Amino acid sequence: PNSPAEKSGIMINDILIQVGNKDIKYASDVIQQISTNGINKRVNILLKRRNQLIRLTVIPTDITNLQNK
DSSP: OOOHHHHHTOOTTOEEEEETTEEOSSHHHHHHHHHHHOTTSOEEEEEEETTEEEEEEEOOOOOTTOOOO
16 A cells, blocks of 8 residues: 555556566566666556556656555
8 A cells, every 4th residue: 555556556466568668577677677767767667457458657766765654
């Protein structure tokens, strides 16, 4: 709850297909692409939710000091 992913519209069970222009095969691909693009910079995400493809524009944030409130 209240995570950057949830605030961006990403939901549990969504499957990330692309981050930026990179196809996602492994979780590490997501981390690498976000690191390459940069924190606090918009990035386009293509995901699959049930049988639909959905495009979102998200702004990744640094979650190292994120606290659940």
